[in-house]
Amino acid sequence: MIKKTIYLLRHGQTQFNAELRLQAQAVGEVLKQHVYSVDEWAFHVSPLGRAVQTAEIICQQIGFPVARLQKDARLIEFGLGDWEQQRVPDIKQSQPELSGIVDWYTYAPNAESFTSISGRLKDWLNDPSIPERVIVVSHALSGAVFRGIYADLDYQALWAQDMPQDAFFKLEDGKVIKIKCL
DSSP states (O other): OOOOEEEEEEOOOOSOHHHHHHHHHHHHHHHHTTOOOGGGOEEEEOSSHHHHHHHHHHHHHHTOOGGGOEEOGGGSOOOOGGGTTOOHHHHHHHOGGGTTOTTGGGGSTTOOOHHHHHHHHHHHHTOTTSOSEEEEEEOHHHHHHHHHHHTTOOHHHHHTSOOOSSEEEEEETTEEEEEEOO
């Protein structure tokens, strides 16, 4: 079992900076109630733009020095290959055969393989240089894979997980606890 306490957050999901900021501030306000002394925590973030922007806002909310943010490419989003930058409704409309398939993301032409994403996230989780207390800002799909690996879920259960925008997760002692924010 992984001996870490991890708060796993998803970046804000909007094109509008004001809305992204409000989402991140709401998450930060709730997280502040769980992280009392920021000196005892590390903060890791996917190096992708929205994740970094969200992490910086949350740092301000909880009093964590932005200079201590650690960008880690292992936390980037699941690569959707030819479907990158496309809207989910558009993909599902053009690919109706994907309806009801929980791992439909993996069907994208030239998508990152499940073996690849799970490998890099397992590498992060098992990395001895990662402190025992860490806040992570990542993404929807990679976050679901992260939680699934942590909780030792089977493949179908992993992809069937909720990917909320209004909550984050506490991972501790092999359990995943959802914490509502908005």
